[in-house]
Amino acid sequence: MDEKTALDELQFIRKIIEDSKKTVLDDGIGYIFWGIIIVVGLFTTNILIISKVYFNYLWIWLIVIGIGWTYSIISSRRKKERLPRTFGQKLIHSVWISIGIGMTLLGLVGPAVGAYKGFFISPILSVLLGSAFFISGFIYDLKWVKLLSIGWWIGAVVMFIYPGMHSFIIMGSLMIFFQIIPGIILYRKYKREAKVQS
Amino acid sequence: MNKFDYHQLDDIIHSRIRLAIIAVLITVDDAEFNFLKEKVNTTDGNLSVHIRKLEEAGYVLVKKEFIDRKPKTVYSLSNKGKKAFEIYVEQLSKLIKK
Numbered sequence: 001m002d003e004k005t006a007l008d009e010l011q012f013i014r015k016i017i018e019d020s021k022k023t024v025l026d027d028g029i030g031y032i033f034w035g036i037i038i039v040v041g042l043f044t045t046n047i048l049i050i051s052k053v054y055f056n057y058l059w060i061w062l063i064v065i066g067i068g069w070t071y072s073i074i075s076s077r078r079k080k081e082r083l084p085r086t087f088g089q090k091l092i093h094s095v096w097i098s099i100g101i102g103m104t105l106l107g108l109v110g111p112a113v114g115a116y117k118g119f120f121i122s123p124i125l126s127v128l129l130g131s132a133f134f135i136s137g138f139i140y141d142l143k144w145v146k147l148l149s150i151g152w153w154i155g156a157v158v159m160f161i162y163p164g165m166h167s168f169i170i171m172g173s174l175m176i177f178f179q180i181i182p183g184i185i186l187y188r189k190y191k192r193e194a195k196v197q198s
Numbered sequence: 199m200n201k202f203d204y205h206q207l208d209d210i211i212h213s214r215i216r217l218a219i220i221a222v223l224i225t226v227d228d229a230e231f232n233f234l235k236e237k238v239n240t241t242d243g244n245l246s247v248h249i250r251k252l253e254e255a256g257y258v259l260v261k262k263e264f265i266d267r268k269p270k271t272v273y274s275l276s277n278k279g280k281k282a283f284e285i286y287v288e289q290l291s292k293l294i295k296k
Contacts, residue, residue: 006293012214013287016221020237084229 024088024140025193028186030096033071035180037064039172046168058112065104072100092139099132122171123159126152133178144182151178210255211286215240215248220257220275220283228261228274249273257282 041064045057076093083089103125111118130152137146155174159167211217218238223229229237235245252258257279261272275283 003294006290009217010287010290010294013217013221016218016237017225020222020225023233023237084226084233086226 021087022139022141023084023086024092025083025190026092026140026186027190028183030072030075031179031183031186033075034068035175035183037068039175039180040064042168042172042175046165049165057118058108061108065108069100069104088139092136095132095135095139099128103128117163119163119167120160122167123156123163126156126159126171126174129174129179130156133182145186148178148182207289208282208286210251210257211282213248215244216252217286219245219248219252219273220279223258223273223275224280224283226274228272231271231273234273252279255279255282 041060045060048055048057048060106124106128107121110116110124111121116124130149133152134146134149137143137148152174155170155178159170211220215238219234222234222237231242231245234249235242238245240248249258249260253260255278256276259274259276261274263270263272
């Protein structure tokens with residue numbers, strides 16, 4: 001073996017390792033599930049406010065977020081069994097866990113202690129979701145996922161400038177168009193790729 | 199150009215497919231057959247043969263389990279396999295530095 005062959009061999013190893021490390025398999029169900037329960041939470045809160053049924057709406061969100069986290073913990077355990085734990089997979093998991101904890105704190109603790117008004121929860125979470133989708137798009141190596149962040153950030157600016165009841169509708173629409181539908185696209189992509197592999 | 203005695207290289211790893219299998223397994227805790235097949239880009243039969251060789255050498259561990267009530271075979275790199283891979287890469291690096 002000469003130097004050139006050795007170099008080729010090392011390059012081959014590096015290529016395989018890099019390709020494997022960045023592999024992320026995401027079925028998108030997490031996005032769909034969280035998106036749906038948040039939309040249901042927004043819709044319920046909106047209806048209750050319109051109907052003038054007053055009580056501490058944080059209870060609705062405690063239930064919604066409780067359901068979401070229960071789902072995420074169970075799903076994460078099952079994914080751990082089903083999917084190879086590549087670096088990319090661990091990275092995407094860490095991003096969403098950290099953003100999820102951040103959103104839970106900002107969505108529940110902040111307004112509960114009166115740090116800001118309830119109407120500002122949606123734009124704050126929208127900023128965080130924009131960042132999460134931007135990083136996720138980079139990890140998935142999918143430009144369109146990265147571009148979703150622009151929608152989230154524009155939505156956040158609008159909700160910051162015009163806070164009010166319509167924030168529920170804006171946030172709900174953002175959830176549908178920038179999380180649930182992308183989740184469905186990721187799910188279909190995952191199924192298509194799984195079919196090809198098997 | 200420096201000539202290197204290739205006999206010093208580990209025969210088990212010194213094969214493109216087996217090297218690729220190990221390089222993939224080094225990046226994950228464990229992996230299923232289909233994932234390896236996609237990453238290594240080879241056929242079922244070829245992959246099976248090479249995985250068996252690595253398993254016989256004690257470089258790869260095979261675990262059969264049931265996930266969602268379906269039988270799955272999961273492969274991981276043993277400590278012996280990791281060590282062998284490190285040595286192999288080190289030998290190649292030394293050759294380049296000569």
